[in-house]
Amino acid sequence: MPAAALAGDGVEFLTQDNANILWTLVAAILVMFMQAGFGCVEAGFTRAKSAGNIMMKNFLDFAAGSVIFFLFGFALMFGTDIGGFIGGSGFALGGVAEADLPWTYTFWFFQSVFAATAATIVSGGMAERTKFSNYVLVSIIVTGLIYPISGHWAWGSLWLGDAGAGWLEGLGFNDFAGSSVVHSVGGWLALAGAMALGPRVGKYTEDGKAKAIPGHNIPLAGLGVFILWFGWFGFNPGSTTTADNTIGLIAMNTSLAAAAGVLGAMCISWLRFGKPDISMTMNGALAGLVGITAPCATVTPGSSILIGLIAGVLVVLSIEFIDKVLKVDDPVGAVSVHGVCGAWGTISCGLFNVGDGLFMGGGFSLLGVQLLGAGAFFLWAFGGGYIMFAVVKGLFGLRVSKEDELKGLDVAEHGSESYNGFQLFTNE
Template sequence: MNVKRNCLWVFMVVFLTAAWGGFFPVGAAEPAPDDVALSAFPPELFQDKTQAEIAKELPVSGAYRDETSPIEEEIEVAVDGTTKSYTVLRYLTDIEILQYRGDVLWTCIAAFLVFIMQAGFAMVEAGFTRAKNAVNIMMKNIMDFCIGTIAFLAVGFHLMFAGPDESLFWLGNTSATQWGFAFWLFQCVFAATTATIVSGGMAERTKFTGYLAYSVVICAFIYPVFGGWAWGSLLDGNGWLEGVLGVGFYDFAGSTVVHSIGGWIALAGALVIGPRIGKFAPDGTPRAIPGHNLPFAVIGGFILWLGWFGFNPGSTTTFDGNLARIAVMTNIAGAAGGIGAIIAIWMYIGKPDVGMTVNGFLAGMVAICTAVDVVTPTGAFIIGIVAGVLVVFSVIFIERTLKIDDPVGCISVHGVCGAWGTLAYAFFGVEAFSMKVLFAQLIGIGAGFVWAFGTGLVLFLAIKYTIGLRVTEKEEEEGLDIGEHGGAAYTAFPQHNMAP
């Protein structure tokens, strides 16, 4: 077995014994003779098979076992008055099988909740933009999940998690187990989330064919490559960021891996495609282009909040009591983000703006993703409230100083606040501050920006000069619903009410 597989076995041993309520010593051990094995465990765990016979049934990796696969475990046994360490191969107990099924069930339920976030993103984006583009936005959120699913299935999953001797194209080895399907589904909805983040930053002027093209590349290549750098060892990969500086880059639920990657790709796209017609005056002053349905955006925000209870607690991929802690920290950060944003915008413009408040609680939950499993309630509050304030002034800076048109604020919510949350781990997610941890987080943040923004620029420029990235001026003024899809979202209302 190579080093990577040994590491995975250690992980599985710890996981299974933790479910039993205790840890067995891990270290070099001899293969156990059958009599030692039978004396250490109930006989039914061996099904009248020798250790050599059971060894033939071991999966290639612990990540590919199912509830009928044997496991490898190390025990200490007194032999002739001397304590020796042995490796025992055995089958799961009934309790361990129940734990396994619970892990599969919870991971699937969490994936279902993350999938519902597609509806939330669609509603937020549609609400913050004009009625004449509502169908286009809904279609993009439909298709980035459809296309993202197949792209991640065919290529992305392999790039993100495969070891040197494994094939994960079109599910590959994971299709042999119940756990493989659950794990793939959870990772798939994360990939689709990254793609749909980009949609908001380029809304109201992107060609539908161009959108389809970049969704494929994001889910098949850009997101999985960086995901493999940070999370590859969750299956059989081995990302370089996981061991950087000897402490490793830490991102539990994806403040950088999912959110910042999506935000930085959106930044590249917004720069290449340019602002909407009329967004900036000749002197560069930004003009307001109000969204057509802010209640719609608020409801979408609440759907995203609900989905985050799958996004963060589901990242455990285990059915255990830590789910409640992670859910509570998520909720605290989201609420604090909303409070931080409303205070900031109220003081800045004299009014409690609803759009900024929605972005504030979303920013809080983006920021908490990295440290959500280890942070204290106070830490979650600070991370969230800082994110809420940060998102307000980031939106203003990007629009007024950088002259970038981001209709829904996704660059600020996901890119900027994702980076803040990742950095915050070094201050609020560890028992004692360490410069190594801080620099490891900075390296991960920097690598994420360079990779996502750089590949995004190449991608969008390639689309621009081949199939085309932006609709014509006439189509943009009439609305993408008519020009791209041949129909309007609100047919019962006069056209002048549809295109503010």
């Protein structure tokens, strides 16, 4: 919503304007709490000796990301359009009329927690072997440059209206709450980072066979998934930035897709492995949530179930493919959950959107735009990310030494243990 729409007479806000601000702030606070969910999931799915390092990176992503997004990222993402590809005004919220500040402050806060989410996704795919000092630089570049530029393509008009519209918006691209803008960007960056780092010590045998490295605390990961599910009711319904009568449908679609994702992942893992796998089922919930994020406001509840179910199946197959065929070590499944299922959610708009989706009588027009958008986000995030990681790796180094990795990043990078006196560490 443009700031001018909430300016009123410049003195008093209407009741609806105040309701919009309140709703958007509550939603932003819910999304901020998702940082705790990401921290729990990532720490639980990895080994105890690096759990503190995972939490440090989540704190860093939110803290550094907020400051950098305030100084640079917000303007690049939502400022006055330059050729459809980048914004160019409002650095550090400069130049905003006084009457527009209440909404601008609110809108900035809501968007800042989205930027931090995109960065946090990256940390999961790079877990247990990344130098913390150089990850700081990665986090800054993601929230200050990579995420905002592609975000402008799809969401540039949300602050200043048509003056900030990006090129994908002009084509009619749909991504209501960020399947591609947030999740695929984070997922494809995680893929680039995992490839640049290489696998953890002991992940693959000499003949290339993948070995499981179990997480140390599945209940903690489960708590994280439920926190994320809870926070997603800020992520998706909050993206209305308006307290209106669409919020209930969006919340319903969000939860149905997550539930269907659980069932899809549980069933396919049961069929493939002989038992319903716990970690795969948890990732199924997240897959359903990521998948419904783009179409949550534009599909029926029945379609949301199907979208989530397919996402739950996709995430299991994708995790296996990336691990065993591509031989890319992604400790938490970040690439599959956010990259692959984010792309699926984006494409599903072209299939299930009421009125213009292919399966809803709308033809191929929207589907073509959605495919183009999903591909553009992949090329930008993976391609730009790979260049970023290659430069950081070449100039400063990206990976810790083998000795430090075996010791665990908590001790090697931060000088303390997460479970002092309670946990026996192994180097396997």
